[in-house]
Amino acid sequence: DVKVTQSSRYLVKRTGEKVFLECVQDMDHENMFWYRQDPGLGLRLIYFSYDVKMKEKGDIPEGYSVSREKKERFSLILESASTNQTSMYLCASETARGDEQYFGPGTRLTVT
Amino acid sequence: SQQGEEDPQALSIQEGENATMNCSYKTSINNLQWYRQNSGRGLVHLILIRSNEREKHSGRLRVTLDTSKKSSSLLITASRAADTASYFCATVSGTYKYIFGTGTRLKVLA
Numbered sequence: 001d002v003k004v005t006q007s008s009r010y011l012v013k014r015t016g017e018k019v020f021l022e023c024v025q026d027m028d029h030e031n032m033f034w035y036r037q038d039p040g041l042g043l044r045l046i047y048f049s050y051d052v053k054m055k056e057k058g059d060i061p062e063g064y065s066v067s068r069e070k071k072e073r074f075s076l077i078l079e080s081a082s083t084n085q086t087s088m089y090l091c092a093s094e095t096a097r098g099d100e101q102y103f104g105p106g107t108r109l110t111v112t
Numbered sequence: 113s114q115q116g117e118e119d120p121q122a123l124s125i126q127e128g129e130n131a132t133m134n135c136s137y138k139t140s141i142n143n144l145q146w147y148r149q150n151s152g153r154g155l156v157h158l159i160l161i162r163s164n165e166r167e168k169h170s171g172r173l174r175v176t177l178d179t180s181k182k183s184s185s186l187l188i189t190a191s192r193a194a195d196t197a198s199y200f201c202a203t204v205s206g207t208y209k210y211i212f213g214t215g216t217r218l219k220v221l222a
Contacts, residue, residue, distance in 0.1 A: 031208060035212075042213055043200070043212035044212075045210065050208060090155070092154075092155075098204070099143070100145065100157045101202075101210065102157070103147075103156070104154050106152070
């Protein structure tokens with residue numbers, strides 16, 4: 001079974017803190033994605049990566065950065081957390097063929 | 113911007129009934145996928161239909177695609193309480209371009 005794991009299920013941070021969300025997949029997938037999910041807005045793509053050290057901006061990259069130093073790991077960084085970044089963050093991976101995304105369980109981040 | 117729009121936003125049915133949810137989109141696509149999300153969890157892939165296909169089946173799931181109307185429907189037959197979840201369509205166009213809809217919340221009453 002493909003497994004995508006995320007470092008935390010729940011996280012509470014203060015405004016201005018630097019926040020790291022980690023995602024690891026064990027299926028040697030080329031593509032990895034970070035989404036945020038908010039009620040009524042569905043999933044919105046923040047960043048994706050199609051190879052090690054490669055990244056592309058999604059629809060809402062402002063306030064976020066990413067890092068992919070190893071194929072299995074894709075990190076999302078909130079440089080200076082703000083209350084409007086309170087959300088559910090979902091990581092996903094897929095093969096280069098791109099027929100199906102495999103999601104992690106999500107990290108519910110609260111910024112106070 | 114959100115391309116996929118699911119309809120209805122919420123649906124409540126009795127166990128054993130069929131559930132139908134619809135997805136509309138705006139641009140041309142390579143394929144359309146449906147995902148399920150149980151409360152507070154990640155999404156799980158259900159089924160994919162390519163732009164040159166009109167209908168696809170997988171177990172109790174039936175998906176149709178009408179590219180002329182830019183719409184798709186997901187039918188779950190003989191629903192069970194365990195089908196209670198949110199269902200999302202995702203359109204895929206170009207490379208890496210997934211756009212998820214806002215979802216339909218399905219509640220199946222035992």
